[in-house]
Structure formats: structure tokens, C-alpha cells
Amino acid sequence: MTAAAPSSTPGSVPAPVPDARPAGAFATAVHLAPLFARRRDGDRLALALPVAAFAVVTALLLVVLGGAQAFFGWDDDLAFTYEAFAIIAVVLLVVPLATVGASAARLAARRRDERLASLRLLGATTGTITVLTVLEAAATALVGAVVGVAGYAVLAPVVGLLRFRGEALGAQMWVPWWWLPLAVLGVGLLAAASAVVGLRAVVVTPLGVRTRQRAGTAHWVRVVIAVGVLLGGMVVMQMLGVLGNLGGVVAIIGALAAIFGGMLLALDALGPWFVRVRARRQARKAQTVPRLLAARMVLEDPKAAWRQVSGVAMTSFVGVFGAVGLALTQTTSTEGMDPDEQWLMQDISTGVLVTVAISFLMVACSVGINQAAGTLDRAAVHVSLDRLGVPRSVMSEASRRAVMSALWMVAGGSALCAAVLIFPLVGMAIFVQPIAIVTALAVFAAGFLAVRGAAALSARLVPGILARPERVL
Amino acid sequence: MPTRDPLVVRRGRCLAAGRVGGMTPLLSARGLTMQYPGGTTPALDAVDLDIAAGESVAVMGASGSGKTTLLHCLAGILRPTAGSVTLGSANGPVRIESLDDAGRSRLRREELGFVFQQGLLLDELTALENVAVARMLAGVPRAQAETEAAQWLHHLGLAGLEQRRLGELSGGQAQRVAIARAQVTGARLIFADEPTGALDSATSVEVLDLLLAATQAGRTLVVVTHDADVARRCARTVVLRDGRVVSDTAAPSQAATAAEVSR
Ligand SMILES: Nc1ncnc2c1ncn2[C@@H]1O[C@H](COP(=O)(O)OP(=O)(O)OP(=O)(O)O)[C@@H](O)[C@H]1O
Ligand SMILES: [Mg+2]
Numbered sequence: 248m249t250a251a252a253p254s255s256t257p258g259s260v261p262a263p264v265p266d267a268r269p270a271g272a273f274a275t276a277v278h279l280a281p282l283f284a285r286r287r288d289g290d291r292l293a294l295a296l297p298v299a300a301f302a303v304v305t306a307l308l309l310v311v312l313g314g315a316q317a318f319f320g321w322d323d324d325l326a327f328t329y330e331a332f333a334i335i336a337v338v339l340l341v342v343p344l345a346t347v348g349a350s351a352a353r354l355a356a357r358r359r360d361e362r363l364a365s366l367r368l369l370g371a372t373t374g375t376i377t378v379l380t381v382l383e384a385a386a387t388a389l390v391g392a393v394v395g396v397a398g399y400a401v402l403a404p405v406v407g408l409l410r411f412r413g414e415a416l417g418a419q420m421w422v423p424w425w426w427l428p429l430a431v432l433g434v435g436l437l438a439a440a441s442a443v444v445g446l447r448a449v450v451v452t453p454l455g456v457r458t459r460q461r462a463g464t465a466h467w468v469r470v471v472i473a474v475g476v477l478l479g480g481m482v483v484m485q486m487l488g489v490l491g492n493l494g495g496v497v498a499i500i501g502a503l504a505a506i507f508g509g510m511l512l513a514l515d516a517l518g519p520w521f522v523r524v525r526a527r528r529q530a531r532k533a534q535t536v537p538r539l540l541a542a543r544m545v546l547e548d549p550k551a552a553w554r555q556v557s558g559v560a561m562t563s564f565v566g567v568f569g570a571v572g573l574a575l576t577q578t579t580s581t582e583g584m585d586p587d588e589q590w591l592m593q594d595i596s597t598g599v600l601v602t603v604a605i606s607f608l609m610v611a612c613s614v615g616i617n618q619a620a621g622t623l624d625r626a627a628v629h630v631s632l633d634r635l636g637v638p639r640s641v642m643s644e645a646s647r648r649a650v651m652s653a654l655w656m657v658a659g660g661s662a663l664c665a666a667v668l669i670f671p672l673v674g675m676a677i678f679v680q681p682i683a684i685v686t687a688l689a690v691f692a693a694g695f696l697a698v699r700g701a702a703a704l705s706a707r708l709v710p711g712i713l714a715r716p717e718r719v720l
Numbered sequence: 721m722p723t724r725d726p727l728v729v730r731r732g733r734c735l736a737a738g739r740v741g742g743m744t745p746l747l748s749a750r751g752l753t754m755q756y757p758g759g760t761t762p763a764l765d766a767v768d769l770d771i772a773a774g775e776s777v778a779v780m781g782a783s784g785s786g787k788t789t790l791l792h793c794l795a796g797i798l799r800p801t802a803g804s805v806t807l808g809s810a811n812g813p814v815r816i817e818s819l820d821d822a823g824r825s826r827l828r829r830e831e832l833g834f835v836f837q838q839g840l841l842l843d844e845l846t847a848l849e850n851v852a853v854a855r856m857l858a859g860v861p862r863a864q865a866e867t868e869a870a871q872w873l874h875h876l877g878l879a880g881l882e883q884r885r886l887g888e889l890s891g892g893q894a895q896r897v898a899i900a901r902a903q904v905t906g907a908r909l910i911f912a913d914e915p916t917g918a919l920d921s922a923t924s925v926e927v928l929d930l931l932l933a934a935t936q937a938g939r940t941l942v943v944v945t946h947d948a949d950v951a952r953r954c955a956r957t958v959v960l961r962d963g964r965v966v967s968d969t970a971a972p973s974q975a976a977t978a979a980e981v982s983r
Contacts, residue, residue, distance in 0.1 A: 536856050543844040631840045634797050635901075636829025637857060638822075 296623075298391040300351035300616045305395025305434050307347065307609055309422060310402050311340050312430075314601075317419035318411075325587055329411075332595060336602045339565060343558025343609035348434075350555075350616040352441040355387050381439045388438030392431040409601060412590045470520050473513040477664060480506045480513075484668050506668075507561070514560045514661055522656050523549035529652070537641050541648035552653040555610075555617055559654070559694065560661045562606035567665035569599030570687035571672050574680035596683070600690050607694025614650055615701035621646065622705040622712070629709055630716040639713070643706035650702040651695075658691065744808055745770035746909060746940055747794060751803035754789050754963070763789040764800065765963040773808075773908065776932060776941040778951035781960035787944040788913055790960065793817075794942065795832055795911045796824035807831070807909070829857060833902025833910040833939075835931065837917040840898055841886050847873060847893075848882035851900045858905065872900035876930055892923035899930050903939070910934060912943040916950060928953060 315333040318326065366376060407420040483490075483502055490498045522545060530542035545552045573596040622629070629642055666673045677684055747770070754764040763786045771777055779787045792798040794805055796816040805816040809831065819827060834840060841850045848869050855865035873882055876896045886894060895915060902910050912931060916924035928950055935941050935955075943954065951957045959967040 534856075534862050536853050539849060539853070539856070539862075540842070540844065543842075543849070547844050628842065631836075632842075633825070634795075634828065634836075635834055635840055635854075636825045636827070636832070638825065638829075641857075 294387075296616070296619055297351060297355035297387050298394065300347070300354055300612075301388045301391025301434060301438065302394035302398055303612045303616075304344070304347050304351050305392040305430055306398030306402055307605070307612070308344060308434070309396065309399035309427070309430055310406055310420075311337060311344070311605065312426065313399070313403055313420040313422045314406060314409075314416070316422060317416050320419060325591060328591060329594070332598055336598060339562055339602055340606060340609070342561060343606045343613070346554070346558040347609050347613040347616070348437060349441070350613040350620070351388075351391070352384070352438055354616050354620040355384055355438065355442070377443065380442050384442035385435045385439040389431060389435040392434040395434070396427050396431065409597065411594045411597065412587075467520070469516040473516040476509045476513040477667075480509055481668055507564075510564060510661075510664060511561055514564070514657075514664065515557065518553040518557060518560070518657060518660065519550040521660065522553045522653055525652070525656060526552075536637075537644035537648060540641070540645035541652065544645060544649040545652065552649060553657065555614060556650065556654045556657045556698070558610040558613065559603075559606050559658050562603045563658045563691070564661040564665045566599060566603040566687060566691070567662045567673070568669065569595065570683055571666075571669060571676040573599070574676040574683035575672060600687065603687075603690055604694060607691075607697055610654075611694075611697040611701040614698050615704050618646060618650065618702050618705035619708060622708045626712045629712050633713050633716075639709055640706075643703070643709065646705070647699065647702040651699060654695065654698055658695070662691070744813075746773040746775075746808050747771040747942075748806045748808075749794060749803065750806075752790070752793055752800050752805065753802040754786070754793055754798060755801045761962070762801070763963050764793060766803065767960075767963070767965055769794075769958065769965065769968075771940060771942065773940055774935055774938055775956060776935045776954040777943070778954035778957045779942065779944045779960065780946070780948075780951055780957060781966075783946075785960040786963040787960055789963070791911050791913055791942065791944050795834070796827050799824075829854075830905065831907055831909065833905065833907035835895065835898045835902050835910065835912040835915045837914045838891075838894075841894060841901070843886050846883050846885055847878060847889060847897045850886060850897055851904050854901050854905050868904055869900065872904050873897070876900050891918050892927060895919065895923075895927050896930065899927070899934070903934055907939070909940045909942070912941065914944055914946065916945070916947060921949075924950070 315337045318329040318333045321329060366379075371379075403420040404417075407416045407418070409416050483506055487499055487502060490502050526542045526545035526549065530539060530546060533539035533542055573592060625642075632642060633639065749767055749769040752764050752767040752769070753762055755762045767790060769790075779790060781787050789798065793800045793803075794816075796805070796819065800817055803817070807814045807816055807827070814827065816824060816827065828834070842853075845853065848866055851869035851872055852862065852865040855868055856862060860868075870882055873879065873896075876899060878893060878896055878900070881889065881893060886897070889897065898915075910931065915931065916927050919927060924947065931941055931943065932953060941954070943950065945951055956968070956970055958965055
């Protein structure tokens with residue numbers, strides 16, 4: 248939009264930098280790096296955000312690893328069971344953590360793309376651009392990761408307050424020191440790798456970054472298959488006893504793993520479709536501008552809307568299982584259990600809730616990052632709407648609604664699927680152990696509030712944008 | 721150096737006032753001055769301007785002469801560092817510059833219409849929704865807002881395109897949607913900043929026709945333009961240089977526009 252963009256002055260385009268050999272590309276890139284890194288002061292926020300995002304990713308990663316490895320120091324009879332549950336929890340948190348990582352990488356890429364596109368127009372070669380991108384992504388991520396280690400140092404004692412077997416985790420939360428540089432390096436490498444992947448669009452077409460494609464829509468056949476998987480899961484669930492008689496514990500665990508895996512895939516296929524169908528309906532019915540806008544924003548890319556919050560899908564699913572199962576075991580047979588087993592029951596319940604809570608926290612972070620990036624991306628729209636006299640709250644409310652509506656679908660939908668699978672048990676649990684169910688609901692509610700808060704946070708960027716409109720128009 | 725004689729300015733104003741015929745102007749600026757925080761010289765320097773209801777005013781001048789700044793001050797988008805802007809409204813005159821952010825925002829929403837070069841519409845919404853939104857913000861129920869919006873789109877030659885998303889419209893079509901949006905609220909005063917800047921000449925003529933047609937219906941138009949053809953079709957041309965009004969004429973004098981614009 249700026250008339251002075253380098254791309255619009257063909258007369259001043261320098262000759263392409265010749266760099267046929269990779270070494271040449273590297274040398275040119277290093278030469279250009281300071282230029283590339285120099286930015287107007289307005290970009291400070293855009294620079295700080297990806298760093299903060301990578302810091303959050305690293306801190307959460309270390310907290311999860313720290314919590315999981317805490318159990319590996321134990322060496323009694325039940326240690327193996329705790330370790331197994333710890334591993335399951337880590338596996339469940341991989342998806343939400345990956346979501347945060349992806350948002351961080353995307354945020355970093357957004358800011359980069361525009362300058363890369365203009366570099367490309369100026370004649371920089373693919374090699375130069377690749378090297379520059381990887382350098383910047385790695386540098387941003389490394390700085391963020393180091394900050395994240397500090398964040399871990401702050402968070403670990405807090406999480407260490409959690410009690411297992413009646414004792415706080417405390418110092419067990421600390422990972423071995425040499426994990427820290429590994430985590431920092433790992434985050435840096437992943438960021439660099441994702442930058443290379445994300446780069447292809449820019450390299451293929453200099454203008455590629457500006458042309459937004461319309462997202463493909465989910466086909467109804469996938470919905471049918473997904474529903475089939477869900478029904479199949481229900482059947483298998485009913486036959487668990489038979490399976491147990493036939494093949495023992497291994498068969499049961501195998502069947503459960505298959506059900507969970509199937510559910511995850513089914514949810515991922517169903518989710519975007521449901522999100523789209525619901526948003527269509529909302530777009531038709533909306534009576535206020537924020538509602539209409541929110542629905543239209545979701546319809547713009549239902550898959551992205553789903554993916555942003557899909558990190559809570561599996562944990563919500565497992566959360567219902569855990570809460571119900573534990574509610575029932577707690578009432579039935581505490582009498583005959585030895586104290587260790589009673590602790591185990593208690594601790595699984597704690598573990599399930601903590602895992603659900605962390606997954607919501609991760610989704611909240613990823614939403615916060617995505618919304619911030621989205622707000623900066625749409626800065627020009629904010630300025631335009633403000634000029635038209637559209638109240639400032641309209642856009643913020645719209646984007647918050649877009650997130651929350653998808654979150655309801657994800658968390659509500661997966662919890663509902665789980666409840667359907669073990670339907671009779673849920674009913675029983677509500678009657679015999681309302682407290683356990685209420686606790687679980689409270690965790691979900693807190694999770695929703697956290698995501699909502701994160702979504703609302705980006706509205707704070709708007710006054711800054713409106714105060715300096717000339718930067719974006 | 722061409723004249724900066726205040727007489728020239730005053731003469732222009734008298735001319736304008738003469739046409740107004742003693743009526744109170746719809747919009748009236750006095751001593752309008754805008755000094756941007758970083759700027760060395762003011763972007764607007766004590767501008768006096770009266771605009772009568774139903775007038776079409778072209779604002780011309782070299783790049784950087786303060787046209788956009790003037791438009792934004794008149795429309796309450798920017799708060800001038802000094803001077804006043806008075807809008808005659810049904811409930812008596814309103815001093816725009818003394819309203820707070822929310823008040824000016826409300827004024828823009830309810831009383832003014834805008835057509836800029838680009839970017840005042842939402843990509844996600846359909847053409848119809850983009851126009852209807854302006855009414856919904858005023859509390860009109862969606863169904864009625866869409867009926868009114870559809871009438872405007874039809875009136876502006878966009879029948880059949882109501883359900884297109886904005887990205888699926890041409891530049892000229894999008895600009896018509898913006899014109900519909902500017903008028904659907906019943907705004908009496910429309911501000912346009914280079915509304916034809918991104919269009920080819922044939923489309924420019926069409927878009928300008930639609931804007932001028934709005935003045936026929938009693939609305940008032942203030943249009944910033946680089947295009948002498950656009951200015952020629954307006955009832956009055958104000959030329960700015962270095963933040964001052966250097967000419968203000970009923971018929972666009974070739975000499976003034978050519979001399980001032982190509983500077
Ligand atoms: N936000 C700002 N901060 C500082 N100076 C500004 C700002 N906006 C405009 N200016 C300066 O004020 C003067 C008038 O700018 P303005 O945008 O009003 O000019 P214009 O006549 O609309 O130009 P153009 O024809 O290029 O759009 C210019 O010198 C410009 O550099
Ligand atoms: Mg301008």
C-alpha cells in the first residue's frame with residue numbers, strides 16, 4: 248500500500264546478485280543480513296512477538312518434560328505404572344504443543360514473508376533468501392528458547408506444588424541440566440526447518456505471499472467415514488470384556504489404543520466440517536455485526552479455525568474418560584485397596600486434570616499468538632474501520648467469537664464423543680460422584696476462560712495500531 | 721513564487737459564500753492547522769473553508785500539499801492542532817474538533833460517508849453484507865439492513881452481485897460497493913480521497929458519475945483528487961499548497977489547476 252515500496256520502482260532494481268554456488272549464497276546472505284535485520288521502530292512488537300512465542304513453547308515443553316521425568320526417579324512397585332501414565336500424558340500433549348510451535352513459526356514467517364517477497368522482487372536468488380530465512384528463524388527461536396528456559400525456572404516450582412502420593416513434586420520437576428541446551432537447540436532447529444518448509448511459497452512466486460488461497464472444504468464422505476469410526480469405537484468399547492477374556496490385558500490395551508487413535512482421526516475429519524456447517528448457520532442468522540463478522544472469518548478457512556484449537560480435542564476426550572472412570576472407581580472399591588493403590592487412583596485423577604489444564608493452556612498460548620499475528624496482519628483493516636466510525640470493539644469481539652465458537656466445537660464435541668462412548672457410565676458417575684464431575688467441569692471452564700483471555704489480549708494491540716495509522720496504510 | 725496572499729484565499733471564500741447565498745454552511749472550518757508530531761512545517765496552515773449543502777468540492781494540490789490531512793480533519797478522523805470544524809446538524813451545530821474519540825467515531829458512523837482509494841470494505845463479507853453492516857451498526861435489524869443495502873447496490877448497477885465476496889469483485893465494482901455503503905446510512909456529507917485513483921479512466925468516469933449523482937440527491941461531496949477531469953466536473957475546486965488554500969474557484973480555472981498541480 249505504501250507508494251514508496253521498493254517493488255514499485257522498477258528503475259531502481261539492482262542487478263540480481265549472482266550466486267550460483269551455495270557458498271556464494273551464504274556469503275551474500277551474511278552480507279545482507281544486517282540490512283535484513285534492520286527495522287523501523289514500529290516493527291519492534293512484531294519482532295518481540297515471535298521471540299515471546301518461542302519462549303512460551305520452550306517453557307511449556309520443559310515443564311511437561313520435567314513433570315514427566317519426575318516419576319522416573321521412583322523405583323518401587325508402582326513406579327512403572329506412574330511412568331506409563333506420564334508417557335501417555337506427554338503423548339497427549341504433543342498435539343497441543345505442536346500447535347503452539349506451529350503458531351510461533353507462522354508468526355515468525357508472517358513478518359518475514361513481506362520482506363522476502365520484496366527481496367525477491369529486487370532480484371535476490373533462492374539461495375540467498377533461503378539462507379537469510381533460516382538464519383533469522385533460528386536466531387529468533389534461539390533467543391526465544393533461552394528466555395523460555397528462564398520461564399521454566401519460574402514455572403517449575405509452581406507446578407512442583409502438585410501432590411502425587413501425598414507429596415509435592417518439588418525439586419523433582421527439574422530436568423537434568425544438559426536437557427536445557429538440547430531443548431534450546433531443538434526448538435531452534437525445528438523453527439529453522441519449519442521456516443524452510445514455509446518458504447517454498449515465497450521462493451516459487453515472489454507475489455505468492457500476498458495471494459491468499461481459499462481453503463479447501465471437507466467432503467461429506469469424510470464425515471460418513473468419521474461417524475462410522477465413532478460407531479465402530481462404541482461397539483468395540485462394549486466388547487472390551489470379551490476381548491479381555493480372549494486376549495488378556497494386551498488385547499484390551501490394543502483395543503483402547505485403536506479406539507483413541509480412531510477417535511483422534513475421526514475428530515480431525517469431522518471437526519472442520521462441523522465448524523463450517525455451524526459457521527454457515529451463524530452467518531445466516533447473525534443479527535449483530537460482530538457475530539456476522541465472526542462467522543464469516545471462520546468460513547474464510549474452517550480448517551485453520553479448527554486447527555487453532557484442536558489441541559484440546561484429545562485431552563477433552565481423555566478428560567471425560569478419566570473423570571468418569573475415576574469417579575466410579577473411587578466409589579466402588581476403596582475399602583479393599585492397599586494405600587498405594589488408593590494413591591494411584593487419586594493421582595491418576597490429578598494427572599488427568601493437569602493434562603487437560605495444560606492442553607488448554609497451550610491452546611490459549613497458541614490462540615494468543617495467532618490472534619496477535621492476525622491483528623497485526625489486519626492492521627490496515629482496523630484503521631479503515633476506525634475511519635468509518637466502526638466502534639473499536641467490533642473487530643475484537645468478532646475475532647474473539649470466531650475463536651470461542653471453534654473451541655466450543657472442539658472441546659464440547661470431543662467431550663460429547665467420549666460421553667457417548669461410555670454413555671451409561673457418565674450417568675452413573677454424575678449420580679454417585681458429583682464432586683469429581685464438578686471438578687472436571689471446573690477445569691474445563693477455567694480452560695475456556697484462559698483461551699478467551701488470550702483471544703481478548705490481542706485487542707490491546709489495536710489502540711497502538713490506530714495511533715499510528717500511517718504505518719499500515 | 722506564486723501568491724500566498726491571504727487576499728486570494730479570502731476572495732475564494734467570498735466567492736464560495738456568494739454561492740451559498742447567505743445560508744449557514746453545512747461544514748465550516750476556521751484556522752484549521754495540523755502539525756504532525758515529527759513534522760517541521762505544519763501540514764495544514766490556518767485553513768478557512770466553508771462548504772454548503774449540496775455542493776461538490778474538489779480538493780487538489782501537489783503530493784504532500786495536505787489534501788488528505790484536510791479531509792481527515794474535516795471528517796473528524798484527525799483532531800487538528802488548532803482551529804475549528806463546525807458541522808451543521810439537525811440538532812444545531814457540532815464542533816467536531818472538540819468531540820472525544822468516541823464522539824467523533826460516532827459522528828463518522830452516523831453522519832458521514834467515506835469512499836477512499838481502497839480498503840474500507842471487509843474481504844470476508846459479501847457485497848451485500850458490507851453495505852448492510854453500516855446499517856446494522858446503527859441498530860437496524862439485519863433483514864431490513866439487507867433490504868436497504870440491496871436497493872442501493874441495485875441502484876448503483878450491482879444487481880446480481882450481492883452475494884459475491886469482496887475479493888471476487890473488480891476494483892470499480894468494489895468502489896461502487898463503497899459508494900453504496902457511504903450513502904446507505906443517509907449521510908449528508910461524503911468524503912472521498914482519490915476514489916478513482918486505482919481505476920482506469922472509463923471506470924473512473926462511471927464512479928465519479930455515481931458520486932456526483934449523490935449531490936444531485938442533496939448530499940454534499942468533498943473529493944480529493946489528482947485528476948483534473950474529476951475536478952472539472954465538480955462545482956468548485958479548492959487548491960492547496962504547503963497546507964494553505966491558494967485558490968478556491970467555482971469553475972476550475974485551467975491556469976490555477978495546471979500551475980498548482982504540476983508544480
Ligand atoms: N502521520 C503523519 N506524520 C507525519 N507527517 C505526516 C503524516 N501524514 C502526513 N504527513 C505530512 O503532512 C504533509 C501533508 O500530507 P498529506 O497526506 O495530507 O498530503 P496529500 O496532499 O494528501 O498528498 P498525496 O497527494 O500524496 O496523497 C506531507 O508533508 C506529509 O509528509
Ligand atoms: Mg493523500
